[in-house]
Amino acid sequence: MKNDGNISLGFDNEVYPAGTHMCLIYNDEAERRKIITRFLEGGLKTGEKVAYFVDSMPLTDVYAWLEEMDIGIPKKKLNAAFTAAEARKTYCPDNTFVPDRMLATLRDFYSQSVDQGYPHCRVSGEMGWALKNLPGSDRIMEYESLVNVVVATHPVTAVCQYDANRFDGATILKCLEVHPYMIVRGQVVHNPYYMTPEEFLGPLQKQPREVKK
């Protein structure tokens, strides 16, 4: 497994290890868009494979958004590097959320990027799908905690987006407990609320379960 060096996130001047798992808690759409634009731009401009899971707009708007970014690389190359998908269909392909299945998807994404010769890969997902009361969506924090296990061996840099207008305060605190980093006022900070998967899930959830095909 690759565990390559550091990457730039695109919205600050620091470098971070590939596979950094962050949460972005926001209530200002303009600020969210600004940060995520830079995150996606940062990945595409440095030749990374990038995936975006959208919940707040149609897929076509995502591609229009991409056009606005003016990345400056040939369209064919861009189309190969960037993937956009509906968050609900990605996280809940059969309208049910199964954490292990999504974790497997994440691992597959990383493997593909390596096979395709990308030096790194990154994803960002709008997590509003979890408020749609789909079966399994109550396990979202369990999933988020286990992402920290996956990225240790499959370093996908990830930003999870939580809208403070939609999620309640208690859920937001839980979100803080499963993300080692958080983005506050455009800066990445260590999250003191972070609990390791063992701490968060308990001794029984030490290893992620394989997805049954």
Add this chain to the structure above:
Amino acid sequence: MHADIKIIGQLSTAENILHVFPSPRKIGDFSTQALKKVPGIARNSICFKDLSQPSGDLVKVPCKDCCMASQVPLSKVQLVCGFAGRHNHKTYYLKTAAHFFGFLIIEIQDPDLFSPYAPFISNFSNSISVTLENLWQKEQLQTKNTVLKQHRHNLESLIKKRTRQLEKSEHLLDLTQKMAKIGGWEWDVEKQTMAWTAETYRIHGLDPGNHEKCSSETSLKCYDPADQPVVWKAFQQCIKDKTPYDMQFRITTYQNRRVWIRTMGLPVVEGTRVTKVIGNIMDISDYKKLEQESIALTRQLQHAQKAESLGRMAGAIAHHFNNQLNVVMGNLEMALEDSPADAVYHDNLTAAMHAAGKSAEISGLMLTYLGQGEGETSKLELSRFCLSYLPILRPTLPGGIVLETDFMSVGPVVLANANNMQMILSHLITNAAEAIGDKTGRIKLATSILSVSDIPKVVTAPIDWQPGAKMYACVEVSDTGCGIGDQDMEKLFDPFFTTKFTGRGLGLSVVLGWVKSWDGALCVESKKDCGTRVRILLPVQENMVPPPSAAVSLWPSEAKGGTVLLVDDQEAVRKIGVGMLQRLGFSPLSAVDGPEAVALFRRHQDSICCVITDLTMPDMDGWETLMALRKIQPDLPVILASGHDQTQAMNQDHPEKFQVFLHKPYALVQLKNALHKALQDKT
């Protein structure tokens, strides 16, 4: 004990992200959850003043003494919290200088564990207060923004509405100004700026979008040079003396149109100063045209009324005059016949008869003036006629005058009386020669044909003449003489008007009378010291060369004899008529009116061979008398004797006709001829 740096970090992080929460409820939920991480805290809650349910796990329902229930004002808040002062509980006030939001209440499980974190909890509660204040301010701002937005929306709607109304009003103003041909303007005295409405531009012949042209100088240039100082002075006086003005001028627009305008200016006074002048400019060309047409029509009407009045007077005088002349001439004629040639009074009688004859001529000319010209008309080829008359005309002209001619080679042919036409030419040429006087000059005699559109719009007589034919023959007499003044032009055709010596005044009025009787008109153009041009216009007839005039046949001089009934309401006329009939060898009977005539005729039907009747009589006029008599005897010869014109008297639509017309005053020979013709026609 020391505080765990991780817990401190957590509290600090919680403080840092409080701002993302959009509502007090979420702030409360997050904060109470975050506080549970702090060692020594068993339970905690946040009670909000404005929310009915607390956050956290300590307070489930608000206490009965809770400030939320009583809505206690800020100044009394310290007295109220159900947990304040309770053992192992700590209450933090969530408040800023301006607002109180609620309480953070903590149940301490282990004071020793808790105590190192107390300052940080205090900080955290302050952060919550600040965040709540910020949220409150944001909400207020949003509310105000919403209100402002609504106000703005309302204002914009109102502005749009008012703008639409204004545009509509402006459009209506522009349309109505255009219809009325009136434009507005405003001069700002202080700013020295001018504003025009769209119609003002149009009146000046400018495009309404040409704003750079809007100035007093632009307007002034349209005025005639003589008018510019007048209008400028009025404008300046309006500003200086606050005097409004209202004037009319003729201007030349920037499209080279000559228009009449009325311009008005009104000062706007603020305090003691004139700050603005507002005014209008109105295109009154149509009004002026109507005014001039009205003046012309009024003049025409006055002329027509004068002519009608004169005509009535002339006609009445001629009729009554002719009747009396009939008596005078008849008696004089018989007296002359009866008196020896060497009688002392023979010359007197002869002179009296001559004068009576002249009077009869003048009477006839007066009728001619009325358009009742005597004499039959026949086709006349004007060019040949004028050419034939030249040898007679030329010798009458003084030596310094050259007579030029310009005749058409053939035609034009008109219907006129040759004798009268001769007199017309003679009269006009004489007038032309007298206008030149002793100086050298030219007289031109010409013939031509004019279409109706070519007829000049100059002084035309008769004043109400309207061309009834398509083409008109024109005989023109023009001279280089002294011309006719404007004042004299108006009276040119009045009978008895003359600028020469007394006795010459009937000429042009007679010319007009003849021309009128031939359905023609006279056009006169003249300018003082520049000469005069008179054109006679007569309807063109078919292009046929008229046959040579037939010789006038004379009635045989012998009268027949028999009983003649004379009907006339004038006793003197009856008396002389009876005398003349007797002289001619007839046996006269007389009647005073139609009824008496009919009665007499019934009694003497077998002996009466002819009737002579007057036209104008009370009860039954001449025509009615004729009808009544013809009912008794259809082949009865009847002669109409009248001082009126033959055409006027005879050309009436009656089933019966008179055999002969006898014009009063008549001499014995005319009476004899008339009787013979009437009796001859019967046989």
